[in-house]
Amino acid sequence: MKAYSLFKKDIQSELRTRYAINALVMFILVTISVILFSIGSEKISEYLTGGLLWVVIFFSAMSGLSRAFVSEEERGTVMTLHLIASPNTVFTGKLLFNLILVFAMNIVIALLYSLIFDSFVLKNLSLFIVAFILGNIGIASSSTIIAAIIAKAGSKGTLYPVLSFPILLPLILTLLELTKFSIDGASIGESYVELTVLICYNVVILTASFLLFDFIWKD
Amino acid sequence: MVWKSILFLLMAFVIIAGISFPIVEHPALWYQFPIIPGLEEKAKIIFFHVPTSWLTVIAFLTSTIYSVQYLRKKDLDDDAKAYAAAQIGIIFCILATVTGSIWAKFNWGSFWNWDPRETSIFMLLLIYGAFFALRSAIEVEEKKASLSAVYSIIAFVTVPFFIFIMPRIMTGLHPGSANDTNAGPVVNFKMNSNMLLVFFLSLAAFTILFFWMWRLNYKSIIYKDKLTKKLV
Numbered sequence: 001m002k003a004y005s006l007f008k009k010d011i012q013s014e015l016r017t018r019y020a021i022n023a024l025v026m027f028i029l030v031t032i033s034v035i036l037f038s039i040g041s042e043k044i045s046e047y048l049t050g051g052l053l054w055v056v057i058f059f060s061a062m063s064g065l066s067r068a069f070v071s072e073e074e075r076g077t078v079m080t081l082h083l084i085a086s087p088n089t090v091f092t093g094k095l096l097f098n099l100i101l102v103f104a105m106n107i108v109i110a111l112l113y114s115l116i117f118d119s120f121v122l123k124n125l126s127l128f129i130v131a132f133i134l135g136n137i138g139i140a141s142s143s144t145i146i147a148a149i150i151a152k153a154g155s156k157g158t159l160y161p162v163l164s165f166p167i168l169l170p171l172i173l174t175l176l177e178l179t180k181f182s183i184d185g186a187s188i189g190e191s192y193v194e195l196t197v198l199i200c201y202n203v204v205i206l207t208a209s210f211l212l213f214d215f216i217w218k219d
Numbered sequence: 220m221v222w223k224s225i226l227f228l229l230m231a232f233v234i235i236a237g238i239s240f241p242i243v244e245h246p247a248l249w250y251q252f253p254i255i256p257g258l259e260e261k262a263k264i265i266f267f268h269v270p271t272s273w274l275t276v277i278a279f280l281t282s283t284i285y286s287v288q289y290l291r292k293k294d295l296d297d298d299a300k301a302y303a304a305a306q307i308g309i310i311f312c313i314l315a316t317v318t319g320s321i322w323a324k325f326n327w328g329s330f331w332n333w334d335p336r337e338t339s340i341f342m343l344l345l346i347y348g349a350f351f352a353l354r355s356a357i358e359v360e361e362k363k364a365s366l367s368a369v370y371s372i373i374a375f376v377t378v379p380f381f382i383f384i385m386p387r388i389m390t391g392l393h394p395g396s397a398n399d400t401n402a403g404p405v406v407n408f409k410m411n412s413n414m415l416l417v418f419f420l421s422l423a424a425f426t427i428l429f430f431w432m433w434r435l436n437y438k439s440i441i442y443k444d445k446l447t448k449k450l451v
Contacts, residue, residue: 166345
């Protein structure tokens with residue numbers, strides 16, 4: 001329950017300043033428009049739009065998700081959190097916040113994307129939605145633990161994508177494959193292996209994060 | 220001293236055997252290797268390229284084991300060991316990438332094909348790179364040690380997807396991929412017993428090489444540390 005109140009506190013302070021939301025929205029707009037400018041009037045293939053979608057999602061995630069822990073360090077509220085909550089609670093709260101943020105951001109991106117790109121047609125929408133949900137959970141959980149490392153490391157901005165990319169790469173490659181499948185219209189049964197890889201990834205990352213967060217948090 | 224002489228003998232044998240033993244159509248003598256269609260002389264890369272990537276994984280494993288050890292006991296010596304292993308690891312990771320890439324140019328036609336195994340070694344390079352970037356960003360010793368330990372453990376639990384699962388379930392160019400019809404598990408693909416012997420000796424030699432280099436590197440890190448502390 002404490003985790004939930006921590007999550008509520010994060011949502012409230014976010015709604016007050018709207019720092020992460022504003023940065024994210026602007027970032028999404030900027031990335032999509034850069035892609036649009038570079039495409040021009042060219043007609044691009046379906047597979048390419050599927051790939052570019054995850055490029056936009058990856059970089060937007062990198063721009064906003066480190067806030068969860070960095071903001072605590074900046075405001076100097078880490079000590080208070082140490083006093084009132086156990087590491088697990090803190091991590092759960094932050095994870096919930098990042099999950100909401102990732103889901104909101106990626107739904108906006110996906111909707112915008114399907115409006116803008118005509119060639120982005122998903123023949124099997126349900127497969128894409130399953131992959132999308134699993135992928136979002138994976139992105140949120142691995143970026144939360146990396147954000148915790150970054151917040152303690154001092155140099156906040158540049159290191160975040162550097163550290164996250166290798167960890168997220170298995171996830172992103174599987175998601176790319178699944179997007180390709182859903183563009184082709186493959187059934188969920190046919191992409192069983194990739195979906196299992198996604199589930200395994202999520203379980204592994206979540207378990208590792210909960211086990212290791214103690215060591216990051218208590219320094 | 221014993222290990223060093225064993226290493227010398229093994230390495231010398233592997234290098235001589237790997238490079239100079241002839242590849243003939245019908246191997247009759249003990250030192251002749253059989254022809255593998257499509258590879259011919261190029262098959263000899265297996266004696267050097269595979270052990271190099273093997274060493275990379277061992278180094279990564281060692282680094283993770285000592286990271287876990289550090290988190291348990293908070294002994295900075297363990298951190299130095301993990302760091303030393305990672306340093307050896309990245310050198311051999313680069314070597315494996317470069318040798319494989321040059322070989323791919325001659326056998327598969329281009330330096331880089333994004334074959335699943337190439338993706339996985341690229342991924343290892345990125346992880347090592349990120350690990351060193353993280354270490355260089357933190358000043359305080361204890362913080363540096365614990366954060367990089369946590370990072371290397373997280374990286375280690377996601378890497379198996381790449382090194383051990385992906386190359387086997389996806390189609391690719393390396394032996395052991397999903398579309399490789401004439402090969403079973405990686406080891407028994409058309410190597411005869413003398414080739415296997417040289418291959419396993421090479422693996423053993425590279426494993427000893429790793430532990431030797433790792434110890435040396437660990438000692439040099441400790442001495443460097445002592446020297447800087449004396450200067451300050």
